[in-house]
Amino acid sequence: MSGADTTRERAAPRKPGLSRRRKRALSRAVQYAVFVAAVAALAVTADWGRLRNQFAQGDLAGEMFPEIITLALRNTVLYTVSGFVFGLVLGMVVALMRLSSVGPYRWVAGVYIEIFRGLPALLIFIFVGVAVPLAFPGTEIPGGTYGKVALALGLVSAAYMAETIRAGIQAVPRGQMEAARSLGFSHARAMVSIIVPQAFRIVIPPLTNELVLLFKDSSLVLFLGVTLQERELAKYGRDLASTTANSTPILVAGLCYLLVTVPLGFVVRRLEAKAGEAK
Amino acid sequence: MSTRTRTADTARTADTVPEIEISGLHKSFGDNHVLRGIDLEIGTGEVVCVIGPSGSGKSTLLRCVNLLEEPTGGRVVVGGTELTDPDVDIDAVRRRIGMVFQQFNLFPHLTVTENLTLPQRRVLRRDKAEAARVAAENLQRVGLAEKADAYPSSLSGGQQQRVAIARALAMGPSVMLFDEPTSALDPELVGDVLAVMRMLADEGMTMMVVTHEMTFAREVADRVVFMDGGVVVEDGTPGQVIGSPAHERTRHFLSRLLDPAMAEVEEGRGGPGPG
Ligand SMILES: Nc1ncnc2c1ncn2[C@@H]1O[C@H](COP(=O)(O)OP(=O)(O)O)[C@@H](O)[C@H]1O
Numbered sequence: 001m002s003g004a005d006t007t008r009e010r011a012a013p014r015k016p017g018l019s020r021r022r023k024r025a026l027s028r029a030v031q032y033a034v035f036v037a038a039v040a041a042l043a044v045t046a047d048w049g050r051l052r053n054q055f056a057q058g059d060l061a062g063e064m065f066p067e068i069i070t071l072a073l074r075n076t077v078l079y080t081v082s083g084f085v086f087g088l089v090l091g092m093v094v095a096l097m098r099l100s101s102v103g104p105y106r107w108v109a110g111v112y113i114e115i116f117r118g119l120p121a122l123l124i125f126i127f128v129g130v131a132v133p134l135a136f137p138g139t140e141i142p143g144g145t146y147g148k149v150a151l152a153l154g155l156v157s158a159a160y161m162a163e164t165i166r167a168g169i170q171a172v173p174r175g176q177m178e179a180a181r182s183l184g185f186s187h188a189r190a191m192v193s194i195i196v197p198q199a200f201r202i203v204i205p206p207l208t209n210e211l212v213l214l215f216k217d218s219s220l221v222l223f224l225g226v227t228l229q230e231r232e233l234a235k236y237g238r239d240l241a242s243t244t245a246n247s248t249p250i251l252v253a254g255l256c257y258l259l260v261t262v263p264l265g266f267v268v269r270r271l272e273a274k275a276g277e278a279k
Numbered sequence: 280m281s282t283r284t285r286t287a288d289t290a291r292t293a294d295t296v297p298e299i300e301i302s303g304l305h306k307s308f309g310d311n312h313v314l315r316g317i318d319l320e321i322g323t324g325e326v327v328c329v330i331g332p333s334g335s336g337k338s339t340l341l342r343c344v345n346l347l348e349e350p351t352g353g354r355v356v357v358g359g360t361e362l363t364d365p366d367v368d369i370d371a372v373r374r375r376i377g378m379v380f381q382q383f384n385l386f387p388h389l390t391v392t393e394n395l396t397l398p399q400r401r402v403l404r405r406d407k408a409e410a411a412r413v414a415a416e417n418l419q420r421v422g423l424a425e426k427a428d429a430y431p432s433s434l435s436g437g438q439q440q441r442v443a444i445a446r447a448l449a450m451g452p453s454v455m456l457f458d459e460p461t462s463a464l465d466p467e468l469v470g471d472v473l474a475v476m477r478m479l480a481d482e483g484m485t486m487m488v489v490t491h492e493m494t495f496a497r498e499v500a501d502r503v504v505f506m507d508g509g510v511v512v513e514d515g516t517p518g519q520v521i522g523s524p525a526h527e528r529t530r531h532f533l534s535r536l537l538d539p540a541m542a543e544v545e546e547g548r549g550g551p552g553p554g
């Protein structure tokens with residue numbers, strides 16, 4: 001590598017002035033200098049006392065424990081997982097409909113995907129939380145708030161997961177289905193036993209990524225009326241921030257999100273790297 | 280290993296029930312009229328090699344025999360069951376027809392043994408022990424018992440193709456279809472696969488083999504069928520079709536194929552059996 005580099009360097013005709021390598025080094029030095037200056041300016045101008053007071057009140061943060069974990073984080077995880085499971089099942093169904101040889105199945109699945117990918121998740125939360133109860137008085141979504149959140153998150157994520165799963169199924173070589181059919185598998189049985197297991201290996205990284213997105217989207221529960229016991233991280237943080245007139249709870253809630261999303265993101269990248277190797 | 284050498288009059292077409300009967304078979308892909316009226320009978324225990332230029336419809340013909348392609352016209356009867364009858368249980372018919380593909384198509388997420396047991400369990404509803412026993416027996420037959428727990432990706436192409444043959448055999452088929460089973464293999468791996476196919480032929484399996492391996496066709500086949508442009512141009516013993524072709528198209532095809540290929544065969548490309 002470096003040998004090749006130096007030969008090229010040597011072979012390059014000498015021009016007057018700075019060499020390309022020197023220019024690059026200089027430009028990098030300038031960028032570092034600007035960065036350091038910006039940080040220094042921020043450090044000098046910021047009102048550190050006020051900021052610490054607003055965002056990092058140790059005793060206030062301490063009071064949030066263990067409830068922010070045992071209640072808020074727990075609810076966030078519950079909402080996310082139930083939404084993910086519902087979305088995965090629905091997404092699987094929609095993906096298979098999208099690939100069906102029966103026209104109407106394909107159309108219904110296509111329309112579903114377009115609608116639910118095109119709408120803001122917030123609108124769907126409002127729809128499930130407000131519009132449905134108004135439109136169908138008396139009908140209860142089973143599971144109360146948990147059911148509503150699972151439904152809203154599931155409806156949104158199913159559209160994305162359906163497209164991911166469909167792409168995964170189509171990435172399995174055609175010969176796999178032909179081999180299975182020639183052994184006497186029915187189309188459905190071949191899908192279940194041969195194609196989908198292979199497709200799932202392909203889509204585990206993007207589905208894990210979807211889990212991260214859902215984890216964040218569960219904060220939209222904020223817009224549903226929830227009881228004290230049903231609060232998740234965002235609402236818990238906000239409520240506490242307004243009662244104490246201090247931003248520390250928001251910061252702590254944010255750290256709780258990162259506690260989950262950063263490791264999950266790391267896992268996704270590892271999985272993607274592994275999938276890339278396998279090819 | 281004994282090679283079976285047959286003269287023209289030992290070919291068993293006339294005196295046995297046909298295992299495969301194809302009559303007036305047509306297949307079009309849109310405007311592309313690929314098969315233009317194929318008539319072919321293959322007797323029980325017969326080995327028929329199908330040769331012909333690329334694009335002449337050999338794969339399509341083979342795939343019509345187990346309905347991987349839906350014929351647009353004509354009849355296909357296998358083991359007395361008419362496949363082209365809309366009421367036929369195609370999955371049941373396919374269990375009796377093994378198929379081996381050019382690209383092996385092993386299931387990459389399963390071990391070699393699982394590749395053999397899963398179809399038996401799911402399709403034939405065999406119990407675990409029985410499926411495992413049949414799997415081991417067939418891996419033994421193709422000489423790969425020691426690869427039972429390997430994943431397909433760790434095997435050579437020749438080994439993968441032999442596993443694919445074993446997987447088809449584990450279903451207990453009465454007919455085996457081979458679509459250029461050695462075309463994707465490195466030359467030095469071709470012999471092992473051909474040896475397994477020779478063994479099957481010796482055991483009396485009914486076989487329909489699309490191949491460019493002329494040595495194999497000459498030595499193992501009871502009949503050779505030459506296809507061109509979606510029709511059967513010539514159909515006879517290897518001696519007739521390869522040895523003294525009656526049609527100009529056959530001669531042209533063979534001269535183009537044999538000249539370079541024969542040299543390779545002579546230089547040790549052939550199977551382990553006497554050449
Ligand atoms: N699934 C398909 N869809 C459209 N055309 C096809 C399909 N399979 C084969 N064909 C066409 O049929 C013709 C014969 O193909 P094939 O049977 O594979 O020939 P061979 O095996 O003799 O090389 C080719 O022109 C090919 O393009």
Ligand SMILES: [Mg+2]
Nearest residue numbers: 337338339459
């Ligand atoms: Mg072909």
